[in-house]
Structure formats: C-alpha cells, structure tokens
Amino acid sequence: MSKRKNTTSRRGQLQSEMETLAEPYRIKMVERIRLLDRAEREKVLKEAFYSMAYINAEDVFIDLATDSGTGAMSDEQWAGMMRGDEAYIRSRSFFEFEKTIQEVFGYKHVIPTHQGRAAENIIMELLVSPEQIILSNTHFDTTRAHVQNQRAVPVDLIKDVLWKFDEEDPFKGNFDVPRLKAALEKHHERVPFILITVLNNLACSSPVSMKNIREVSALARKYRIPVYFDACRFAENAYFIKTREKGFKDWSIQEIVREMFKYGDGCWMSAKKDAIVNIGGFIALSEKHEELARRCQERLVLYEGFMTYGGLAGRDLEALAVGLREGIDEDYLAHRTQQVAYLARLFEDVGVQVSKPAGGSGVFINVDSLYGHLPPEKLPGVALVCDLYLEGGVRASAIPFHLNTVDPKTGELCNIDFLLARFALPRRVYTKGHLDYVGKVMAEVKKKARKSKGYRLVSAPKVLGHFFVKFEPLK
Numbered sequence: 001m002s003k004r005k006n007t008t009s010r011r012g013q014l015q016s017e018m019e020t021l022a023e024p025y026r027i028k029m030v031e032r033i034r035l036l037d038r039a040e041r042e043k044v045l046k047e048a049f050y051s052m053a054y055i056n057a058e059d060v061f062i063d064l065a066t067d068s069g070t071g072a073m074s075d076e077q078w079a080g081m082m083r084g085d086e087a088y089i090r091s092r093s094f095f096e097f098e099k100t101i102q103e104v105f106g107y108k109h110v111i112p113t114h115q116g117r118a119a120e121n122i123i124m125e126l127l128v129s130p131e132q133i134i135l136s137n138t139h140f141d142t143t144r145a146h147v148q149n150q151r152a153v154p155v156d157l158i159k160d161v162l163w164k165f166d167e168e169d170p171f172k173g174n175f176d177v178p179r180l181k182a183a184l185e186k187h188h189e190r191v192p193f194i195l196i197t198v199l200n201n202l203a204c205s206s207p208v209s210m211k212n213i214r215e216v217s218a219l220a221r222k223y224r225i226p227v228y229f230d231a232c233r234f235a236e237n238a239y240f241i242k243t244r245e246k247g248f249k250d251w252s253i254q255e256i257v258r259e260m261f262k263y264g265d266g267c268w269m270s271a272k273k274d275a276i277v278n279i280g281g282f283i284a285l286s287e288k289h290e291e292l293a294r295r296c297q298e299r300l301v302l303y304e305g306f307m308t309y310g311g312l313a314g315r316d317l318e319a320l321a322v323g324l325r326e327g328i329d330e331d332y333l334a335h336r337t338q339q340v341a342y343l344a345r346l347f348e349d350v351g352v353q354v355s356k357p358a359g360g361s362g363v364f365i366n367v368d369s370l371y372g373h374l375p376p377e378k379l380p381g382v383a384l385v386c387d388l389y390l391e392g393g394v395r396a397s398a399i400p401f402h403l404n405t406v407d408p409k410t411g412e413l414c415n416i417d418f419l420l421a422r423f424a425l426p427r428r429v430y431t432k433g434h435l436d437y438v439g440k441v442m443a444e445v446k447k448k449a450r451k452s453k454g455y456r457l458v459s460a461p462k463v464l465g466h467f468f469v470k471f472e473p474l475k
C-alpha cells in the first residue's frame with residue numbers, strides 16, 4: 001500500500017497548538033438538556049438507590065457514562081437512513097455495508113449483528129469450550145461474561161505500568177509480552193484464540209502499538225493459534241499509532257487500519273463506538289475462514305435474523321457504512337482525541353490524578369486522588385459518581401474490576417483487583433463549553449471529597465452485577 005503524505009494531520013496539529021478545539025463540523029440540529037436544581041438532584045439520587053444505572057437520562061445534564069451508541073450521526077448518515085433498503089433478503093444496503101467493511105478492514109466475510117455482544121455470543125459459542133483459556137490484553141466486561149458463559153477462563157495480560165497514572169507510556173493498552181509468553185508456554189493447548197482489544201477500553205482507553213500487534217501475532221503463529229480483534233475503537237487506536245508510534249506519521253488512517261488487521265484472522269465490532277451509530281455491530285473474517293463464516297451465519301439466523309441484516313434494519317446498515325468512513329477521518333479523530341486530552345487537563349488542573357497520556361474513549365482518573373481517606377469497603381468510586389451528580393448533574397462511571405491474569409515468571413493464574421473511574425465522551429455531542437462545565441463540577445467535588453463518609457452495597461446480582469447494583473450512604 002502506498003504511503004501518502006497526509007495534509008489533514010497538520011490541520012489537527014494547528015488546532016491543538018492554538019488550543020481552539022474548534023469542532024470539524026457545525027450543528028444542524030440540537031437536543032435540549034436541563035440541569036435540575038440541587039434539591040431535585042438529591043431526590044433523584046436517593047430514588048435511584050445512589051446508582052448511576054437507575055438515573056433517568058432526562059435527569060442528567062452531561063452524560064459521560066459511556067461513549068457507546070451515544071454519538072451524533074451526521075447529515076450523510078441520516079441521508080443513508082433514508083436510502084435504507086428494507087428488503088428481508090439480500091438488500092442493497094447489506095452490499096453497501098459489506099463492501100465498506102471489506103475495504104476498511106480487508107476481511108472478506110461480513111456478518112451483521114445488532115451490537116457487539118451479539119457478535120461475542122456467536123463467536124464464543126462456536127470457538128470456545130469449557131476449561132479453555134482466552135488470552136487478551138483486556139476483555140471488555142460483556143466479552144468476559146461471554147467467555148465465562150462457555151465455562152472458559154478470560155485472562156487479561158495488561159502491563160503493570162497501567163497503575164502508574166503519571167508514567168507517560170504511549171501504549172499502555174499493549175499486551176504485556178512476558179506475561180503472554182509465560183501464559184502460552186504453560187497453557188497453549190487450552191487457548192483457542194488470542195483476542196486483541198483495540199483500543200484497550202478498560203485499560204484507561206489506551207492504544208495498542210503496531211509493534212505489539214506484530215509481536216502478539218508472531219507468538220500466536222508459533223503456537224498456531226488464531227488472532228481476533230475486538231475492533232470497537234479501531235480508528236482511535238490507528239490515530240494513536242499515527243501520532244505516537246515511530247514510522248507511521250505519513251501513513252493514512254486507512255493504511256494503518258489495513259496494516260493492523262492484516263495480523264488477525266478476523267474481528268468483531270460494536271459499531272456503536274468508532275462507526276458512530278446508535279446501534280449495530282458485525283463479525284468480519286479473513287478469506288480463509290469461509291467455513292467459520294458459514295457457521296456464524298447459521299447462528300445468526302437462529303439468534304439475530306437473516307444473514308444480510310442480522311438484527312438491524314437496512315437503514316442501520318447504511319448509517320453504519322457511512323459512519324465507518326467518517327470514523328477514520330483524520331480531522332474528526334484529531335478533534336476527538338484533543339477533547340479527551342482537554343478534559344484530562346482540566347481535571348489535572350484541580351489536582352485530580354488522571355491516566356497519562358490521555359486515551360481515546362474518555363478520561364480515566366485515580367479515585368484515590370479525591371477519596372484516598374475511604375477504604376475500598378466504603379466504596380470511594382460510588383462516592384465520586386454520586387458527588388458528581390449531586391454537584392452538577394454529571395454522570396460518570398466507576399467500576400471495580402476483578403481480573404484473572406498470569407504471573408509473568410511462572411505462567412500461573414492469579415487475580416488483580418482495581419477501581420477505575422471513567423468519563424467517556426460521546427462522539428460529536430458535547431462542545432468545549434460542556435467540558436469546561438464538567439471541569440468546574442470536578443473542582444467542586446474535589447474541594448468537598450474529604451468530607452465523604454462513603455457508601456455501602458445494598459444489592460448486586462452475580463452476572464454483570466455493576467449494571468444493577470444498589471447503594472446507601474454511610475452516616
């Protein structure tokens with residue numbers, strides 16, 4: 001593939017140097033949001049069991065709970081919605097969708113699903129057996145739950161540098177190669193595939209370098225193990241490869257994407273992220289996996305719909321195809337990543353420790369830098385998200401993790417526990433004014449944090465419990 005000189009990156013750079021954060025789009029339609037007064041927010045929080053999962057969206061002023069499915073579609077995407085061909089069988093929209101994914105990722109077989117976890121369900125059911133081990137840089141929580149649903153073990157091979165928030169490792173999302181080597185040496189017979197999550201959402205939204213992708217793929221080849229990508233934020237990952245990794249600055253995002261995915265057997269994607277749609281997903285497999293693609297299509301008919309729509313309407317397929325191309329536009333990616341970096345800087349300015357360098361989907365902070373006086377059993381993460389809501393109607397998330405990993409020396413399985421708070425930025429939704437507001441709310445929260453007495457857990461179901469938890473403030 002030819003290496004073109006890219007001019008758009010200079011536009012992004014200029015914006016960043018001038019700190020304008022000027023959006024590379026203008027607003028054609030608006031949606032009203034409302035800030036409830038403090039007494040109303042107190043009532044909402046109490047009635048929602050002090051759990052962000054029970055607060056109605058209309059009671060939130062700035063919603064940073066997730067960047068998934070919350071983006072704003074463009075005029076071109078809405079035009080695509082009108083073009084949607086709703087034929088049940090072999091619609092024109094499917095072929096547009098298929099062609100776009102083939103061109104962007106370089107994979108031949110394309111299977112639409114209604115969102116990411118529907119793809120995970122099909123893949124895990126076909127490829128994973130009880131007692132097997134899936135090795136990943138980090139499984140997203142639905143991915144982990146689907147591996148466990150097959151009675152297999154998800155293992156996350158993150159690097160320890162992730163916990164050093166101030167250490168500016170540009171690729172904190174990488175696989176820890178010594179851990180991967182140890183895990184493969186000890187367990188390779190139990191590993192049906194290796195999963196590369198780009199970018200690494202739960203590892204502070206940090207990217208994976210091309211070097212790391214190549215190293216992982218070489219190790220996988222040595223043991224004849226296939227490699228799949230969880231591609232939700234593939235474009236943000238490619239942008240960081242371009243801007244942070246030596247040798248890629250003159251490559252286009254499209255060229256980097258094709259290079260990344262060349263090292264895999266296939267991918268699946270929740271298109272609700274980097275394809276900037278409100279619903280959608282897919283599985284894409286390389287040419288040699290025709291048989292697996294056919295089996296995926298059989299499962300698709302069972303769970304989702306016919307193989308040319310897979311749980312989506314024709315108009316969704318059109319919007320997704322347009323969104324995938326917009327998602328790899330460099331001006332858009334420059335602005336998006338600058339927004340995340342800007343919010344991170346606002347937090348730092350008021351003394352909150354953020355994961356550095358800033359990542360793709362949002363800002364991750366060290367909760368201890370506000371609530372260090374609260375021990376884990378007094379739920380400092382819950383204190384933070386409740387105070388943010390109470391102070392300014394901002395919704396964020398704080399998720400405690402209990403992960404399996406391996407000892408890099410022995411390859412033995414062991415656990416790690418950690419707590420991260422995430423401020424995920426919806427795509428093309430909020431402006432600099434909104435970010436400044438969130439920065440001010442954080443400043444207030446920081447001032448008062450030490451007075452918090454903490455919270456206690458009232459109830460949490462076993463599967464994906466953090467979506468359903470209820471809490472109570474300690475007196």
Ligand SMILES: Cc1ncc(COP(=O)(O)O)c(C=O)c1O
Nearest residue numbers: 068115116117140142201232270
């Ligand atoms: C890395 C990653 N994988 C998979 C998923 C699941 O996708 P969906 O929510 O579309 O089911 C998500 C959702 O946030 C994610 O971030």
